[in-house]
Amino acid sequence: MFDWTQQFADWLVYDLCGMTRDSHMAQALNFFFYDSIKILILLFVVILFMGIVNSYFPVEKVRNFLSRNKFYGAEYFMASAFGVVTPFCSCSSVPLFIGFVKGGIPLGVTFAFLITSPLVNEVAIGLFVGLFGMKTTIIYVVSGVLLGMIAGIILSRFKLERFLTPWVKEVLANAQRESEVFEAQKTPFSQRLPIIWTEVYKILKGVVPFVIVGIAIGGLMHGYIPEGFFEKYLTKENPIAVPVATILAVPMYSNASGVLPIVQVLVSKGIPLGTAIAFMMAVVGLSVPEAMLLKKVMSLKLIGIFFAVVTICIMISGYTFNLIF
Numbered sequence: 001m002f003d004w005t006q007q008f009a010d011w012l013v014y015d016l017c018g019m020t021r022d023s024h025m026a027q028a029l030n031f032f033f034y035d036s037i038k039i040l041i042l043l044f045v046v047i048l049f050m051g052i053v054n055s056y057f058p059v060e061k062v063r064n065f066l067s068r069n070k071f072y073g074a075e076y077f078m079a080s081a082f083g084v085v086t087p088f089c090s091c092s093s094v095p096l097f098i099g100f101v102k103g104g105i106p107l108g109v110t111f112a113f114l115i116t117s118p119l120v121n122e123v124a125i126g127l128f129v130g131l132f133g134m135k136t137t138i139i140y141v142v143s144g145v146l147l148g149m150i151a152g153i154i155l156s157r158f159k160l161e162r163f164l165t166p167w168v169k170e171v172l173a174n175a176q177r178e179s180e181v182f183e184a185q186k187t188p189f190s191q192r193l194p195i196i197w198t199e200v201y202k203i204l205k206g207v208v209p210f211v212i213v214g215i216a217i218g219g220l221m222h223g224y225i226p227e228g229f230f231e232k233y234l235t236k237e238n239p240i241a242v243p244v245a246t247i248l249a250v251p252m253y254s255n256a257s258g259v260l261p262i263v264q265v266l267v268s269k270g271i272p273l274g275t276a277i278a279f280m281m282a283v284v285g286l287s288v289p290e291a292m293l294l295k296k297v298m299s300l301k302l303i304g305i306f307f308a309v310v311t312i313c314i315m316i317s318g319y320t321f322n323l324i325f
Helices: 003-016 024-056 059-067 074-084 090-102 107-119 122-132 134-157 166-185 189-224 241-249 256-268 273-285 288-294 300-324
Strands: none
Touching: 003 024, 024 189, 074 107, 074 134, 090 107, 107 134, 107 273, 107 300, 122 134, 122 256, 134 273, 134 300, 241 273, 241 300, 256 273, 273 300, 288 300
């Protein structure tokens, strides 16, 4: 869907600016332009869509639908399953996270999506089958969905809504008021649109600076951290290789399809599959650029809790894979 943005970034950096493809700066700039265009388009579309949805469906109705407990955990499974079919990296998932929060979806359920989306998607699944076979792929997909669900359920128990930023609380309050007005007046769509657009503009104005800074950090990491930099720390002789792999992967930034070839190389060099997968999960599910984007919607304490819970779940997944394989 975003192939044209990659082509534009290639043309801008390599053709127009005449930079060589093996230059660290060129790779960083190419990544920056590609991800900036992709994420900003996604951000605009998601916020506009959620604005339209919110204008017709009051926040309380959405929240109540996803909070029904006829089948415990079903809402977390739905969020994780939606994450599987959305081919986004961690930073691309953040705009959808903002839209979920704005729509009144419970925070734990929203976290389940945010965790699963970058880890498991159709592109990663296709590559995983080709690299590691169907059995390993099925186990990975199931573990990725369970990771999102379990982490979402754990995070929901902490009642973390109080750690959302004042900006998010203001957005939620505005969404609630607008929904009530629209519901009461049965306003035609043509009259709703200017109000929706005003809200979209306010949200974009508040979020875009964080997006740009986060992508810039990700671009620098993408261009300047060599792929084999961490391999010496992840050998099977190291009993704490899984935690080391998880922690050292956080400064890196890529999507699942981008890091899977690295995982294959790590495994071919004798690094245990679980350790390599923990490394991949941390690269795509935890990153400094993602934290920069989340800073707009979460307090530092909430970001710390989120990263800690996901880190522990990733380590458990890594050790489990090592036991199975």
